[in-house]
Amino acid sequence: MTRLVCFDVDSTLLEVESLDFALAERLGPEAREKLEAITNAGMGGTMSLRTSLAARLDLARLSRLDVARIAVALQRHLTPGMADLVANLKARGDAVAAVSGGFHDLLRLALRDLGFAEAMCRTNRFTWDGEAVSGFDASIPLSDNGGKAVVLRELAAASGASETVMVGDGITDLEAHEAGAAQRFIGFGGVVRRARVAERAPEFADTVADLRAALLP
Numbered sequence: 001m002t003r004l005v006c007f008d009v010d011s012t013l014l015e016v017e018s019l020d021f022a023l024a025e026r027l028g029p030e031a032r033e034k035l036e037a038i039t040n041a042g043m044g045g046t047m048s049l050r051t052s053l054a055a056r057l058d059l060a061r062l063s064r065l066d067v068a069r070i071a072v073a074l075q076r077h078l079t080p081g082m083a084d085l086v087a088n089l090k091a092r093g094d095a096v097a098a099v100s101g102g103f104h105d106l107l108r109l110a111l112r113d114l115g116f117a118e119a120m121c122r123t124n125r126f127t128w129d130g131e132a133v134s135g136f137d138a139s140i141p142l143s144d145n146g147g148k149a150v151v152l153r154e155l156a157a158a159s160g161a162s163e164t165v166m167v168g169d170g171i172t173d174l175e176a177h178e179a180g181a182a183q184r185f186i187g188f189g190g191v192v193r194r195a196r197v198a199e200r201a202p203e204f205a206d207t208v209a210d211l212r213a214a215l216l217p
């Protein structure tokens, strides 16, 4: 009986929102305000995820060099304690996966450091116009609202899991559980505590220690 534990990445496995972290480095103060407004509209549900992604990528034309540099910088923003927790879950026999609306080229190194096998990392992908990011691959379900539920079901089928647990800070993580794609949901407030998630989540962990206790009783 395999248990599949799926982790959200931004503000869960990482102490930052990876795309905004990447863009903020490239933007002046005015554009940063705009970025924040777009991100909040996306998270608040007043803008679709795809519109929000496209608008954010349009704000700053990331180059291959930017992306490579930021991927390395993100390795210094792992949420403390998460790599140990992932190792302990694997030792117990759990399948572990990372599921993110963030981008493969930004997250690849950080997720490797956290102990995730490449095949168990499901993320969005940039499209490229020569040396610059031109947008995102819209064929990936994670670029759309409700995409996490689709991917969780695929991962559960591929790993033969009898139970799926979703861990995350965001409303999209909770919605994957509410859509029936994960039997358990543990809200995570160790980086950002989102009130709407804390209110609706059947289980909630304010720290990595709480999360460990919930997953490894």
Ligand SMILES: [Mg+2]
Binding pocket: 008, 009, 010, 011, 012, 168, 169, 170
């Ligand atoms: Mg998140």
